[in-house]
Amino acid sequence: MTTVKTTINRRHFIKVSALGGGGMMLSFSWLAGLLPLPAEASPLSKDWFELNSYIKIAANGAVTLMSPNPEFGSNVKTSMPMILADELDIDWKTVIVEQADFFPERFERQFTGGSQAIRQGWKILRTAGATARQMLVNAAAKTWNVPAGEITTEAGMLYHKASGKKAGYGEIASVAAGLPVPEKVQLKNVRDFKIIGTSRKNVEGLNIVTGKPLFGIDYTQEGMLIAMIAHPPAFGLKVKSVDDTAAKSMPGIRDVFTIKTLKDDYERNGFDTATFTELVVVVGNTTWEVMNAKKALKIEWEKISDTNIVVNGWGGKKTVRIPVGLESTTEHKAKMAEWSKKPGKVLRKDGDPEGAFNKATKVIERTYSAPFLAHNTMEPVNCFAHVTADRADLYGPIQAPEFITRTLSARLGLPKEKIHIRLARMGGGFGLRAYGHHMVEAAVISQKLNAPVKLVYTREDDMTYGIYRPTYSATYRAALDEKNNLLAFHVKAGGIPETAIHPNRFPAGALDNYLAEGWEIESNITIGAFRAPGSNFIASAEQSFLDELAEQMGKDPIEFRLELLDRAQKNPVGKDNDYDPERYAGVLKLVKEKSKWNQSQAKVNRGVSAYFCHNTYVAEVIDLVIQNNKPVVQKVYAAVDCGIVVNPDAAINMGEGGIVDGIGNALYGEMPFKEGVPQKNNFNTYRMIRHSEAPKSIEIHFVENDKDPTGLGEPLFPPIFAALANALYKATGKRLYEQPFLGSKQTLPG
């Protein structure tokens, strides 16, 4: 059993109060969960103690738990309260889960992303649940006049065996509300979990299948207007002039105007990505009328000039140049080919890679590439806003409300406390909802109209707006001696406008001579986080190359990886290696066993791949066959080490999603450009994976251990690209270097 404190620097981050109508409310600081407890040394600012999450136990026994994180489908609204409920020792069936609203003064760092919600919430949720339970025990001990140590709890009930006394939590809660919060509480033994580790259904399940208004786009209120924007059709263009005569006279149209969302000298934060800051806005009564009027706009566009913007993001303050030009994919490819031949910026160097390459008898060099990708969340970008002279109310999909509050405050000229964001369930996230430009747009429009307004993007507006996954290229080289021993390894990876390289990840640490270089080419096409940023490409390239290398060396691809990991564990090179070789090897061994890797698979073609990102280890094997010149994935095996699995069935659902999404993007995903114009603007041209193309079956196995849980939204996605590429190579004898593997032709290259 672990004992944890409920204080930091002797200050409580958990408080108790009486609930109106009887019962108790235990409030706690969500932020305390982010601290590596115990953190006694450094003084902490006041906001670490802001109580922003709660457990309510009413006199009638009803238990309400609050979920502080925005929900976009990773099921945190179910899994986080499960953690609280387990320590509290209540019956899950009696729990009500509420979504917290966003109040900047209470919820700094409220963010879903990077698969971090469960990892960060784990400790604080457990501590809070255990504290509430202990206080109920103490209250019962006082009421019954028996030692607290003799009281046990189960499913929301308190028992004293010797006297036969028992009571429900609700009956005792009002007494507990008057007791002091204990300084220390004991957490459950991992083996004693009753809810964690069992599958619990999505708390919103019924609302989803009955079509309840859960999403931002579903919002409506009396007097609400509908707004749509027209943005430039190409990157590198801006508004020159607008003829809105026809549009303005159309039925149901209230107004047409141009807005400037961010001032030119505004210092942006890292999530202030806005492709077009000047937009033409059409406002009217209904979506259909506004859509039609939008088509009647006559807008002249002109080229932008070189612009510098200041971005103050997580990496510090920097000036970013937005170059002029109407870019095309053909030109991007040519530039990337040119840059991959030039020396890049050295990001890590171990030993003497140049020397080893000079001594090599054989050098293997391969280049892999991938295109821009659009997020294409099923719910298009939208936001409701009502801005008045002294208050702004917003409702919409957003992953990072904290950041956008600052932006809104600066743009609207309202203090942060006057900005109220309610968090809608998001119709998909995948990284897109970290960027809040739509909130600024909706707020600026509402402020101008002095009316409540819902901004809705058409699918075309959404898909052609930018904030894409960057286009990437990576060149790998390996030096072999005459006995096919691996002497040196070199990766040089870049992208437009960002590289995908993580220089301290595997196989760094397993090789005496290792070199990692990066390069970046500027662009006016905007990019953003996309499910496992960077990893989603570099894993595909690296794990394809390791497969090619194993073949050249005459080794089994799994054994080859295990040998490298063995080296990294026993005798690591360098100190900053960003993975645990034992856990990494663990998932490879598990997938090997579960897929029966060593038994010959006569009828199918197999590929393997493994990757570590977002604190979770994953290895995957794909079995496929070719039918009508198209791959049919028959089976996917995945082995995952994410520590304790909080909600196994939901975890498997997430994992399946990552795998299918990865196969879809590897086969079909691409956003090409011509003269700055995105060449796909809706689902009739942008190929998404569909029912018939999904794998026929997926098996996900978790490594069983007692480690603190890590996330699952992203880690199963990156490795699947290479598992697919490696299986396709087995099937066709041809190595595919360019994603998407099928593309618009929809069949394998001959």
Place this chain on the structure above:
Amino acid sequence: MAIFNLNINGKKQTVDVDPKTPMLWVLREHIKLVGTKYGCGVAACGACTIHFDGIAVRSCQLPVSAVGNKLITTIEGLSENGDHPVQKAWLEHDVAQCGYCQTGQIMSAAAFLKKNPNPTDEQIESAMNGNICRCATYLRIKAAVKTAAKSQTL
């Protein structure tokens, strides 16, 4: 603008709209039934699927003027309490991730199973191919369709 008398989920509804307005927007904005979702507006995603005289159609392509007195069923009218066999199967398999596409998926599946109560995997795949799920819950959707097919009360 013109007046239309519609029969939606067994209720008479009167709207005064442009005759070309797709049912998607009539439902969502005039009748305030928002379970029918906008995903693409070009019949390419299936998020807006409703039943038109029992047949699954894309409501983004169905102008209100073409409805006449034919019966429209939306997700809100599929069952009283979310207990249609397809909805129950969806809950049993805990299909949803973000959930946005699921009402359209359910409407497609319900209409399909009426026609073909005992489908093969391939038939399910091709019947559901017009419904995109960006969260890629396809395997669970297929499993749920099979579970619903086993139910007697479709």
